[in-house]
Amino acid sequence: MTVAEPEPAEYVKICDVYGAGYFYIPGTETCLRIGGYVRYDASAGQEGSFTGRGTTDVMDGDSQRSWSKRARFALKTWTGQETELGTLKTYTETRFDFLNGATDINAHFAWIQLGGLRIGADESAFDTFTGYAGAVINDTIVPYGGFDTNLISYTFDAGNGFSAIVSFEEGNSYAGYNFAGSELIDSYMPHVVGGVKWTQGWGGISGVVAYNSNWEEWAGKVRLDVNVNDAFSLFVMGGYGTDDNAPRNFYKVWGGNWAVWGGGTYKFNEKTSFNLQVSYDEAKEFGLAANVAYTIVPGFSVITELDWAHNDHDNNGYNWTGIPDGKKNALGGFVRFQRDF
Template identity: 25%
Template structure:
């Protein structure tokens, strides 16, 4: 029973007493007046009590609520290592590194490093019998692989918008390179946006399986991998936990060599499919590409297939990849120069198959080593194999160690071997020591 109900009952009792005992009518009236004042006072106290409770609740709620963030204050963003751009809901991440590389060729290398690829490119290694192939003990050093990149993430009504733009300085430069000031040309690597399941822009081809690439000091590594970044439209369909199917249409560049009185051109895009599954054990990927070789006179359909994956053994990792096809061309680095040939009557496609295997052993949290082997083989019809100056097979091997000497600072040392053999039986042999020092920005 509440206090007010008790008072009401007391008033009713007094009223009854007044009705049955008039002799006390005066006293009862006084008592009624006193109770009325008491009731009014109690009502006033209850009103004040409710007001105080409301005030306390408001103060507590205000104290619990986070203070508004001023528009010019930088806060953590949605991407790892990112921050919110003040005054926006966009998260920005800056990344990259300063890198210095050095190569020491014990045997055979190009004399011109400024307009040619300075990293391992065994498919074009100078033949041992040539002047470049006979040279020994050549040193080259550069910082041209230093890299800078930006990533953003912005919430939209259609999901998160993710963008990326990345560049380095590793473009051929025969004007102001080593000859003058070691200036290097800035070049685009990645520039794309992702919204929902769609990606549009330039990045690694959908045919690439980055998870099965090796850990090499050499900038290129073995030539058995797709090493192409190109403009594309890609749709990625998640199938279940850890499995996805990516379909893409990509910029074509299917040039047929030795095309007499004709001009190669591209009419249709390259079509690529990639099915990948991942788990705590590692990953597995299967891929396919269809492309068209075309010039003013002839057309030929090319294709390529690939499979790759990784397996984890505690801290160690085993990676492997195999790619091949009829006219696979630039979708395997070693076959970039052996795609297709037009003899004037038809287009002939080179068949190529190549694979690599790499094992990473972790000695400690700061030291790891890699052992890598790779092999590529070419074949074709009688016309193609009659071109004796082209490659029949390529063998590659790398052994290296990386050491994290301080925070954000890695040093790598590697021995790289490579050999190409032509259909004429001539060899081009690389024997090289690679070294690198990388300082990550963050």
């Protein structure tokens, strides 16, 4: 009787080309990293804030406010492989949310990148290339972009701090940007974004311009970042857009033609930082958000944030945060626990 020899064990081999956490997929030259986070948010706030939620008393039918609770599991994957045309990468992020009793699954990112060419589901270059709007969580009290989109983009990196991008984008079907409905492209003409950036040790300056093909509107933003020292950093960003056909749209989401955002981060130590953002637009809408982020142990953090939304005009049902008619302020806040892995 002949006994077959066992197959040799093929152990996982570490890949350190793209950073920590990567390993070679057995039998291939592709490096893979798997990660993600588990998050729990608990928030409360007045009507018109981004926190809390409106409810109805089950006994007497009165309108009232309650906690908003969200638990999320986000699964992320990264791959990398060197080719004759440059580094071939992929990135995916799938979010599983349990929000106020309802479950939702969102394939938030799913893109392929070869060299500077990126194709797939991403967030708009109008928002990512300039670096969002600070380190607070509710950074869209005065909004600055429409985010989720399918795109085809190309980024040129000169290697000396200068980079540039062009992005052809689909938009998305979320109602709310123009208070009329979808911002998904309505023809074969895509939305178009272009941008340039210069970064150095002191900080950087960046700018983006976008064309909304649905409404034939333009918008642009310029941002300045300054690293005061190792612990303290500041930013200011200004936006301007046309609004002849759509007062708010996928790129010019703020009220009026112009808006400004500013703020900074101060790191008290390796575990604790304070983040602040203020924002204002031509429609006299003001936002203030501040938080303290604390790392309990490596990979586990807690953030407590306070947010204030204000407008100085009659709402007439037409304001971003949803402050009710007859009121001008909405205060809210929340606490977030997050385990990254």
